[in-house]
Amino acid sequence: MRTVLLITRREFLARVRGRAFVVSTAVILLILVGYSLFVSSIDPGGDSGTSTIAVAPETEAITPSLRLAADDQGRIVRVLPVADAAAGRALVATGDADAALSGPPTRPRVDVDRSLGSGTGSVVTVATTLLAQQQLLPDPAAGDAAVAAAEPVVVAARPDDPAQGLRIGLGAFGAFLLFFSIQTYGAMVAQGVVEEKASRVVELVLATVRPWQLLLGKVLGLGAVGLLQLVVLTGAGLAVAGTAGLLVAGAGITGTLVSVLVWYLLGFTLYATVYAALGSLVSRQEDTQSVLTPVSIVVLIGFIAGFNLVLSAPTSTALTVLSLIPPWTPLVMPARIALGGVPVWQVALAFVLTAAFTALVLWLGGRIYARSVLRTGARVSWREALTGR
Amino acid sequence: MLEIDGVSKRYGAVRALHDMTFSVQPGELFGFVGANGAGKTTTMRIVLGVLAADAGEVRLDGRPIDAARRRRIGYMPEERGLYPKMAVGEQLRYLAELHGLGAADAKASAQRWTERLGIADRAGEEVQKLSLGNQQRVQLAAALVHEPDVLVLDEPFSGLDPVAVDVMSAVLRERCDAGAPVVFSSHQLDLVERLCDRVGIVRDGTLVARGRVDELRAGDASGASTVVVHAPDAVAGWADAVPGVTASRVEHGRTVVTLDAGADDQALLRAALATGPVHEFTHRRPSLTELFREAVGERAAA
Numbered sequence: 015m016r017t018v019l020l021i022t023r024r025e026f027l028a029r030v031r032g033r034a035f036v037v038s039t040a041v042i043l044l045i046l047v048g049y050s051l052f053v054s055s056i057d058p059g060g061d062s063g064t065s066t067i068a069v070a071p072e073t074e075a076i077t078p079s080l081r082l083a084a085d086d087q088g089r090i091v092r093v094l095p096v097a098d099a100a101a102g103r104a105l106v107a108t109g110d111a112d113a114a115l116s117g118p119p120t121r122p123r124v125d126v127d128r129s130l131g132s133g134t135g136s137v138v139t140v141a142t143t144l145l146a147q148q149q150l151l152p153d154p155a156a157g158d159a160a161v162a163a164a165e166p167v168v169v170a171a172r173p174d175d176p177a178q179g180l181r182i183g184l185g186a187f188g189a190f191l192l193f194f195s196i197q198t199y200g201a202m203v204a205q206g207v208v209e210e211k212a213s214r215v216v217e218l219v220l221a222t223v224r225p226w227q228l229l230l231g232k233v234l235g236l237g238a239v240g241l242l243q244l245v246v247l248t249g250a251g252l253a254v255a256g257t258a259g260l261l262v263a264g265a266g267i268t269g270t271l272v273s274v275l276v277w278y279l280l281g282f283t284l285y286a287t288v289y290a291a292l293g294s295l296v297s298r299q300e301d302t303q304s305v306l307t308p309v310s311i312v313v314l315i316g317f318i319a320g321f322n323l324v325l326s327a328p329t330s331t332a333l334t335v336l337s338l339i340p341p342w343t344p345l346v347m348p349a350r351i352a353l354g355g356v357p358v359w360q361v362a363l364a365f366v367l368t369a370a371f372t373a374l375v376l377w378l379g380g381r382i383y384a385r386s387v388l389r390t391g392a393r394v395s396w397r398e399a400l401t402g403r
Numbered sequence: 404m405l406e407i408d409g410v411s412k413r414y415g416a417v418r419a420l421h422d423m424t425f426s427v428q429p430g431e432l433f434g435f436v437g438a439n440g441a442g443k444t445t446t447m448r449i450v451l452g453v454l455a456a457d458a459g460e461v462r463l464d465g466r467p468i469d470a471a472r473r474r475r476i477g478y479m480p481e482e483r484g485l486y487p488k489m490a491v492g493e494q495l496r497y498l499a500e501l502h503g504l505g506a507a508d509a510k511a512s513a514q515r516w517t518e519r520l521g522i523a524d525r526a527g528e529e530v531q532k533l534s535l536g537n538q539q540r541v542q543l544a545a546a547l548v549h550e551p552d553v554l555v556l557d558e559p560f561s562g563l564d565p566v567a568v569d570v571m572s573a574v575l576r577e578r579c580d581a582g583a584p585v586v587f588s589s590h591q592l593d594l595v596e597r598l599c600d601r602v603g604i605v606r607d608g609t610l611v612a613r614g615r616v617d618e619l620r621a622g623d624a625s626g627a628s629t630v631v632v633h634a635p636d637a638v639a640g641w642a643d644a645v646p647g648v649t650a651s652r653v654e655h656g657r658t659v660v661t662l663d664a665g666a667d668d669q670a671l672l673r674a675a676l677a678t679g680p681v682h683e684f685t686h687r688r689p690s691l692t693e694l695f696r697e698a699v700g701e702r703a704a705a
Contacts, residue, residue: 028488209487213485214482216484217448217482218478218545221453221476222474
């Protein structure tokens with residue numbers, strides 16, 4: 015164990031002292047801050063200018079006013095007549111309608127999924143007022159009262175969580191950091207392996223330590239560097255969010271941090287082992303990229319798909335499936351956990367699957383590494399790496 | 404004592420080592436010579452556990468060698484290698500600690516060896532910034548920094564300047580005198596001849612000759628010896644009648660006589676003097692180079 019720790023310490027110090035570590039931390043921090051500013055400058059509502067409104071039969075009288083209000087505001091409103099209020103709510107639940115109107119036309123009940131978007135909201139509000147005015151009540155006072163009372167009553171099926179934005183932010187932030195750390199430090203493990211092979215120092219080292227010790231020390235050392243960077247970036251990110259007043263209690267920040275940490279450790283072990291085994295197949299730094307590319311693409315696909323789904327469809331089946339496939343779990347699951355609402359069995363299943371997959375990778379990767387790391391010259395073929403002695 | 408006993412190794416269809424057997428006593432300097440690809444490096448790698456043998460055993464002090472005992476070996480691989488971006492002193496301390504030294508001992512030892520090898524003023528520099536010669540000195544320090552009980556050095560003299568060769572020779576002798584078994588391979592046979600107590604000549608993965616250098620030079624197992632006589636007035640075939648002479652031939656005006664084991668060379672001298680003046684009368688002892696050629700040359704005949 016002392017041997018492994020010595021190797022870990024060397025790898026850690028060699029990287030942390032390097033300028034690359036400081037520079038990459040600063041650069042990534044800039045990117046993150048820039049990205050958050052960019053995202054926050056966009057209206058999160060994603061108002062497209064088109065609203066689809068389901069209207070129940072008893073509320074049907076509002077339809078002409080809706081069209082009038084929409085024309086007035088330059089919005090496009092599609093009115094879907096539905097059989098009853100329940101049918102309207104069903105359309106809202108499936109996302110086929112932005113709002114469902116039911117009840118008295120001047121004081122309709124407005125069913126929405128999370129919240130009434132500002133565009134749709136103002137169309138509905140104006141429409142109820144118009145309708146009240148058109149009722150031509152004989153008594154002006156009664157007319158005024160009717161206009162004053164004309165107001166939509168908004169009922170959200172799933173009321174907006176005030177911390178929702180922060181949760182999505184944390185999820186996306188976590189996914190990005192994990193992706194970045196795994197790609198960067200995983201690739202550094204491969205580079206380190208190739209550097210030892212290229213400089214031939216590996217023979218000197220392996221004359222006194224076992225290959226698994228060297229591999230483990232390397233993975234731990236670089237994993238610790240990645241972790242340090244993760245801590246620095248997360249701390250900085252939270253500090254920025256805190257001063258900007260974005261932190262809301264109850265968003266599960268602590269839980270998110272713990273889950274990012276756990277998934278980082280698991281994900282890094284998984285990918286670092288794969289990268290180390292791949293690195294051991296080649297003897298020259300120039301060849302490293304070609305063996306790493308296929309795996310980098312797998313990581314990239316998981317990250318891009320996961321990141322976009324987290325932002326656009328956080329409750330989709332696609333994201334759930336993606337988060338349960340082991341090579342992608344560490345990239346996607348922490349973001350889902352940050353979003354909240356992940357069933358415990360899914361987290362447990364994802365953890366077990368990933369842990370089992372990582373164990374398999376460790377076994378196979380250790381085998382490939384031990385067999386290939388002393389072979390210099392041409393790239394070691396898969397067959398040789400797996401079956402040679 | 405380091406014993407290599409019946410070690411065999413194959414790489415696919417290629418037989419790299421076959422029944423390689425020799426031992427090195429404490430305080431003995433053993434030279435390991437052979438053509439390229441004969442199996443020297445493979446043998447050393449197996450001793451260090453960098454490669455696994457297919458058959459046979461390596462023993463240290465009578466017990467099979469294991470990871471803990473291998474840490475007591477100082478090793479210089481044929482393929483030189485150090486961490487290029489690590490400072491000299493730090494690198495030596497790291498390697499010493501990997502071999503089991505405590506931090507303080509490692510530091511003291513790294514200091515001592517860098518001073519001894521004349522690279523103390525470079526201790527803070529990255530290895531890649533050093534000249535090749537100085538890198539070699541660091542490599543030697545790396546083999547010695549954990550104060551090993553056994554030395555296994557693959558081509559330690561290659562690439563060294565004459566001063567470094569002297570330092571290296573002195574260090575090897577010193578470790579040897581301190582009681583360590585020392586094995587090294589080299590193509591510089593004159594050095595091997597001068598330094599080593601015993602040599603082993605390896606061909607095609609097997610040791611074909613081993614023994615003290617003077618024993619090997621004294622002639623083949625039959626005990627026959629070769630005498631060169633320069634007697635300008637002698638007629639051809641003058642020596643053939645001398646008892647014990649099995650063959651004679653003329654080379655560059657000198658007669659080269661092969662004498663049986665136990666034959667009296669004084670009888671040959673008297674016969675030579677009988678022909679006239681004798682300017683030269685020497686036992687020709689083959690140099691290690693010649694022994695080596697002879698041993699390795701059998702490959703062509705085989």
